[in-house]
Amino acid sequence: MYKIIILLFTFYATLITANEPVTPLPQSVQVNQAKAKLGQALFFDPILSHDGTVNCATCHDLHSGGDDGLKFSFGIRGQEGSVNAPTVYNAVFNFRQFWDGRAKDLQDQAAGPIQNPVEMGATFEEIIPKLKKSKYKKLFDAIYDEGITKNTITDAIAEYEKTLITPNSRFDKYLRGDKNALTQNEKEGYELFKSKGCVSCHHGENIGGNLYNKFGIFNESNSEWLGRYNITHKERDKYFFKVPSLRNIARTAPYFHDGRTYDLKKAVEIMSQYQLGRHITKEEISKITAFLQSLNGELPKNIEPQ
Amino acid sequence: MYKIIILLFTFYATLITANEPVTPLPQSVQVNQAKAKLGQALFFDPILSHDGTVNCATCHDLHSGGDDGLKFSFGIRGQEGSVNAPTVYNAVFNFRQFWDGRAKDLQDQAAGPIQNPVEMGATFEEIIPKLKKSKYKKLFDAIYDEGITKNTITDAIAEYEKTLITPNSRFDKYLRGDKNALTQNEKEGYELFKSKGCVSCHHGENIGGNLYNKFGIFNESNSEWLGRYNITHKERDKYFFKVPSLRNIARTAPYFHDGRTYDLKKAVEIMSQYQLGRHITKEEISKITAFLQSLNGELPKNIEPQ
Numbered sequence: 001m002y003k004i005i006i007l008l009f010t011f012y013a014t015l016i017t018a019n020e021p022v023t024p025l026p027q028s029v030q031v032n033q034a035k036a037k038l039g040q041a042l043f044f045d046p047i048l049s050h051d052g053t054v055n056c057a058t059c060h061d062l063h064s065g066g067d068d069g070l071k072f073s074f075g076i077r078g079q080e081g082s083v084n085a086p087t088v089y090n091a092v093f094n095f096r097q098f099w100d101g102r103a104k105d106l107q108d109q110a111a112g113p114i115q116n117p118v119e120m121g122a123t124f125e126e127i128i129p130k131l132k133k134s135k136y137k138k139l140f141d142a143i144y145d146e147g148i149t150k151n152t153i154t155d156a157i158a159e160y161e162k163t164l165i166t167p168n169s170r171f172d173k174y175l176r177g178d179k180n181a182l183t184q185n186e187k188e189g190y191e192l193f194k195s196k197g198c199v200s201c202h203h204g205e206n207i208g209g210n211l212y213n214k215f216g217i218f219n220e221s222n223s224e225w226l227g228r229y230n231i232t233h234k235e236r237d238k239y240f241f242k243v244p245s246l247r248n249i250a251r252t253a254p255y256f257h258d259g260r261t262y263d264l265k266k267a268v269e270i271m272s273q274y275q276l277g278r279h280i281t282k283e284e285i286s287k288i289t290a291f292l293q294s295l296n297g298e299l300p301k302n303i304e305p306q
Numbered sequence: 307m308y309k310i311i312i313l314l315f316t317f318y319a320t321l322i323t324a325n326e327p328v329t330p331l332p333q334s335v336q337v338n339q340a341k342a343k344l345g346q347a348l349f350f351d352p353i354l355s356h357d358g359t360v361n362c363a364t365c366h367d368l369h370s371g372g373d374d375g376l377k378f379s380f381g382i383r384g385q386e387g388s389v390n391a392p393t394v395y396n397a398v399f400n401f402r403q404f405w406d407g408r409a410k411d412l413q414d415q416a417a418g419p420i421q422n423p424v425e426m427g428a429t430f431e432e433i434i435p436k437l438k439k440s441k442y443k444k445l446f447d448a449i450y451d452e453g454i455t456k457n458t459i460t461d462a463i464a465e466y467e468k469t470l471i472t473p474n475s476r477f478d479k480y481l482r483g484d485k486n487a488l489t490q491n492e493k494e495g496y497e498l499f500k501s502k503g504c505v506s507c508h509h510g511e512n513i514g515g516n517l518y519n520k521f522g523i524f525n526e527s528n529s530e531w532l533g534r535y536n537i538t539h540k541e542r543d544k545y546f547f548k549v550p551s552l553r554n555i556a557r558t559a560p561y562f563h564d565g566r567t568y569d570l571k572k573a574v575e576i577m578s579q580y581q582l583g584r585h586i587t588k589e590e591i592s593k594i595t596a597f598l599q600s601l602n603g604e605l606p607k608n609i610e611p612q
Contacts, residue, residue, distance in 0.1 A: 021523040021583060095542050195584040197503020203523045210542055211519055217327040217509045236401050236516055277327060278501040 021194065021203040024172035025247070025297065029092060029162045034143050038136075039160025041305045042153065047134065048127055049120035051076050056113070056157070060088040062303045065251030066164065071259030075119040082118075083225075084259040089297075090247045092162045094209035099257045100228045101212060101242045106158035111150065124150040166248055166297025174294070182294055189291030192284050197276050206245040207295065214239050215257070218277040225258055250293045265289050327500065327509040330478035331553070331603065335398060335468045340449050344442075345466025347611045348459065353440065354433055355426035357382050362419070362463070366394040368609045371557030372470065377565030381425040388424075389531075390565040395603075396553045398468045400515035405563045406534045407518060407548045412464035417456065430456040472554055472603025480600070488600055495597030498590050503582050512551040513601065520545050521563070524583040531563055556599045571595050 042048060043056040059073040060066050066089035072081040083099055091097060097109035113119040114127070131137070131148045144152040171190070173181035182190070193199055202208040212228060216239055228237035241257055254260065255267040265285050272280040280288075348354060349362040365379040366372050372395035378387045389405055397403060403415035419425040420433070437443070437454045450458040477496070479487035488496070499505055508514040518534060522545055534543035547563055560566065561573040571591050578586040586594075 019525045019583075095540075195582070197506050197582055199523060199583060200503050200506045200519070200581055203520065204542070211517060211546075213506070213517055214509065217505060219325045234401075236510070240517075275506055276501070276503055277325075277505060 020175060021199045022171075022175065022207050023205045024175045025090065025093070025165060025167045025169075025205055027167050029165060031159050031162045035156050035159035036163050037160075037305075038139050038143060039156035039158065040163075041136075041139070042157050043160055044305055047130055047136075048114050048122060048153075049076055050122040050126065054120050056088075059085040059113070059119070062088070062164065062299065065089065065248050066091075067252050069253065071254050073119070075113075075116070076121040079118040079121075083257055084254065086244065087248060087252050088161055089164050089166050089299075090206055090209075090245055092165065093206040094242065094245060095211070096242055099241050099244075100231050102231050106161045107154045110154040110157040110161070114153075124153070127153075163300060166299060169247070169295050169297040171291070171294040172297070183290070185287055185290045186294045187291075189287035189289070192288050193291055196272065196278070196280065196284070196288075198271065198288070201243045201275070202246050206247055208243045209245040211243050212240045213243050213275075215241050216274045218274050227257070246292060246295055248296050250296055264292060268292070326481060327505045328477075328481065328513050329511045330481045331396065331399070331471060331473040331475075331511055333473050335471060337465050337468045341462050341465035342469050343466075343611075344445050344449060345462035345464065346469075347442075347445070348463050349466055350611055353436055353442075354420050354428060354459075355382055356428040356432065360426050362394075365391040365419070365425075368394070368470065368605065371395065371554050372397075373558050375559065377560050379425070381419075381422070382427040385424040385427075389563055390560065392550065393554060393558050394467055395470050395472050395605075396512055396515075396551055398471065399512040400548065400551060401517070402548055405547050405550075406537050408537050412467045413460045416460040416463040416467070420459075430459070433459075469606060472605060475553070475601050475603040477597070477600040478603070489596070491593055491596045492600045493597075495593035495595070498594050499597055502578065502584070502586065502590070502594075504577065504594070507549045507581070508552050512553055514549045515551040517549050518546045519549050519581075521547050522580045524580050533563070552598060552601055554602050556602055570598060574598070 043060075046052045046055040046058075048055065054076050059068045061068055066087035067085050071084060073085045074080055086099065091109070092106060095101075097103035097106060098112065103109035103112060111124075114122050115124070128148050128150070131140070131153070136148060140148045140152055140156075143156075146152060170181045171186075174187075193202075201211065201213050204210045215225070215227065216223065223239060226238055228240040229235070231237070249255075250264055253262040253264065255262070255264070256270070261267055261270065268285050268288050269280060272278055272285075349366075352358045352361040352364075354361065360382050365374045367374055372393035373391050377390060379391045380386055392405065397415075398412060401407075403409035403412060404418065409415035409418060417430075420428050421430070434454050434456070437446070437459070442454060446454045446458055446462075449462075452458060476487045476492075480493075499508075507517065507519050510516045521531070521533065522529065529545060532544055534546040535541070537543070555561075556570055559568040559570065561568070561570070562576070567573055567576065574591050574594050575586060578584055578591075
């Protein structure tokens, strides 16, 4: 009898979510536990930076939104970056990494900040000998035949980052059939999110992160932020960026590639003007923002290395 | 005095179009005239098909929309294709070619139909000797050091296709400052096109053709048309297609990759439901359709080879 009820419930939940443009995050992603544990140690270890002052967690604080709350992050010697650090949470679900999509996956991405002169400012030639003289020698050798290389360092970090997902947001519970998981205001916000057109770019399991589009379809044609153009040097890629995921958006201010605002309501208003060219009322902004707040998911249980 | 008036007019026209998400097509594209003329001859010559029955113009009728008005085109021996033939007009402005973007440019695209067994069904090994025994020998040798090769055949066709643009649509005249170029109904349609969110994917000079997005953000999750997935075999690319250009859309029925409807109003309704998840009134559909009809541009003057 219970089985029938569960089956019916599952069927009903499938029915009501079948046509939704957003799908819940999975509860877990399969990883190699040994590699992920090693990657976690590396993620928190400033040994990967030139002067031992910066680790991955410096810009990707896992206790809040997986970013650092700054407009632009600080790297070694207090140098300031020039683009807003994206969250590492749920990055595994993005189709490419970085705002301009220049890294094809997490492993490719991981090599970026380590070598960026204004971020961790190191070279693999420099850090590999350091790692080989440390506790890491044994750890890598136990897992990787090739020992400590650029490939194995970034592979371990990427494997760990796959675990950095935030399932079970209230919105995901709602999508799975729990109609009480959202307030009336949040439900109306979701309907507005769909009917206003936000969803035409922010959809799928990550509510974004699966396509490029132009930032400022309406009014950004002389910005200094050229996006994918810097990678492809093609005129048509000017101002094109990866559409970011909206998962945990309320935890990841400031917003946009240039961190131009800390105010989520303002960010919604900017999107409406820039991407949809439409006026949006204060009440509508408030409801959409309420919906966005329901996208905060559960953080991993053991954040620091044990 | 006239100069000042023209300057002021230009300034005014620039001002009013500065924040528009759509820009006018250029009046011309720079091409190598000799190559383009050769490409034109090839475009119309069935010598490129296995049995001499099909040319490029078979599926790309340049006297109407640059397509053939069929749900699926017919190739050699009456074989039917399995995807709606896109228009060749303004294809030069698309960021990739084919619905699934598998060709990076016009030259890459041109090799496709020639070799597709259900389209022109030929091989370059087969057609190159035929061309070398024909009038083409002299024509190629005069232009290309390497003579007749796959590379030069597709290069000439691509060069010709760059000339297949349709500038000066009434809408482009409107964008350039001629406020009387559109009717009130069409102007309102354009405003709806923007405010309903259509513009979030259909923007830029080709009003589309510059990004991939999911067909059926709302309700296409079990279609047999997998789009880019067929190329990348990545789950996240399922149902992703190149957003098509809307230039000359009223001339290029039937619509969508599967040619599911000949009715432009129905196509607008489908887009509203599938991509934006919203109801749209009959009056709104009618106005948006009126706007879309203003996107018909001027066809080239000399279509057939002279």
